[in-house]
Amino acid sequence: MARFSGKTAVITGSGRKKGLGEAIAKRLAAEGAAVVVSDIGKPRDAATEAAHIGASDEMEAIAHAIREAGGAASTCVADVRNLAEMEALAAHAAATHGSLDIWVNNAGIGYIMKPLMEVTEEDWRAVIDVNLTGAFFGLKAAAGAMLAQNKGGRIVNIASQAAKSGFPHAQAYTSSKHGLVGLVRSAAIELGPEGITVNNVCPNHVTTGLGAWQNEYFARVVGADTVEDYLEAMKNRIPMRRPGLPEDTAAAVAFLCSDDARYITGESMNVSGGEEPH
Numbered sequence: 001m002a003r004f005s006g007k008t009a010v011i012t013g014s015g016r017k018k019g020l021g022e023a024i025a026k027r028l029a030a031e032g033a034a035v036v037v038s039d040i041g042k043p044r045d046a047a048t049e050a051a052h053i054g055a056s057d058e059m060e061a062i063a064h065a066i067r068e069a070g071g072a073a074s075t076c077v078a079d080v081r082n083l084a085e086m087e088a089l090a091a092h093a094a095a096t097h098g099s100l101d102i103w104v105n106n107a108g109i110g111y112i113m114k115p116l117m118e119v120t121e122e123d124w125r126a127v128i129d130v131n132l133t134g135a136f137f138g139l140k141a142a143a144g145a146m147l148a149q150n151k152g153g154r155i156v157n158i159a160s161q162a163a164k165s166g167f168p169h170a171q172a173y174t175s176s177k178h179g180l181v182g183l184v185r186s187a188a189i190e191l192g193p194e195g196i197t198v199n200n201v202c203p204n205h206v207t208t209g210l211g212a213w214q215n216e217y218f219a220r221v222v223g224a225d226t227v228e229d230y231l232e233a234m235k236n237r238i239p240m241r242r243p244g245l246p247e248d249t250a251a252a253v254a255f256l257c258s259d260d261a262r263y264i265t266g267e268s269m270n271v272s273g274g275e276e277p278h
Contacts, residue, residue, distance in 0.1 A: 003258050005032035008097040010089060012080050012138055013107025015039025015054020015062065019208045020158060021106040022062050023246030024253050029071030031254060034097040037063045038089055039107070041077035047126035052111045052210065072097065080107045080134030086141035094145060102257045103142035105135040105157040108176075110210050113169040113217055124172045131176035136183060139198065143191055152195025154257040157184060158249065159200040161276045163268055169221060177202075181268050188266030197265035201252045204272035205234060206244040239274030 009028045014021025014037045025035045039054025059075045066073040074096050078089040093100040109130045112123050135157050146153035162170060163177035180200050187198040205211060219230035235241055252271045255261055270276045 002032035003254070004028055004102070006099075007033050007101035008036070008093050008099050009033040009102035009104065009257070010036045010038060010076075010093050010100065010142070011104040011106055012038050012078070012089075012134070013054065014104075015041070015056075015059035015075075016209055017058060017062065018246070019054075019210070020203070020206060020246050020249050021054070021104075023250040024104055024106060024158075025062065025073070026066060026069075026071075027247070027250035027254050028102065028257065029066045029073060030069070033102065034072035034074075035063075035066060036089070036093045036096070037066075037073055037075045038078050040079050044079060046122070047109065047112070047130070052109075052213075080105070080138055081129045083137045083141065086137045087144070090141045090145040094149075099149060099151075100142065100145040100153070101151075102154045103138060103146075103156070104253060105138040105155070107134055107138075108158065110173060111213055112172065113214070115169055116171055119171055127172035128176050128179075131173065132179040132183070135180060139183070139187055143187070143196060146196050147194055150194075153197075154261075155187070155191075155196065155198045156253050156256050157198075157200045158253075159202045159268060161202055161204040161270070161272055163200060163202050164270070164276050164278060169218075184268065185266045192265055197256070197261065199256050199261075199265060200268040201249055201256065202268050202270045202272070202276065203244045203249045203252075204238070204270075204275045206246055206249065207231075208246060237275065238272070242273065244271060244273065 011025045029035045041056040063073040076092045078085040159180045160177040162174045184198045219227045224230035
């Protein structure tokens, strides 16, 4: 299929192999979109240490793989916590590929997990700054570019099952993802008349590189004997009997960015195998 032929998509936080962002970029590229692989590129502070970010060389490798498969891709280093960098990212998409039609706010921090009384002010701000403020900055930059083009567009945030339910040791994370529900509901009302849809995708647990770290952390929290035991218990509580895959999230994003979803906006779509039923 070439549903997105002639369109350009930006995916933030897409510079890590085996991550959700990579899967989304590859899916949209496979359906004809020119994609901009974007990530922070290098550590900038204590909250963006090398183990948890998309480095410039990894971003380039993902874009190269997309081009090798016949797609169109460029890279652009940008920090979602900086509005000017988000606006520069939007400008890069239009200047390099001719337009900006799809924007996916995928960048997030899911690796600051602590008991409530151990969470510091710095921890809280780090998570909110990326997951919620970063999504707002991305949405604002994307909407500005799309309004200037006057041909509509699609904006999708990667939220989480944590946008609907609470989880221990994830106070800032859960709050940030709940905040995305309110953000799309409000933005959808304002941008709908301009033909711009704004939605969330809410996956349950996916074992990406970050997901593997979470498996080990929460296996200890719940007292599982092994990570395998923790994953088996997770599988058994999901009606479809498996955790999510990056491709599941990518498919939902592709749908929401397609013409088939042109009348869907302000929604937070669960992609959880039935684990999150509301």
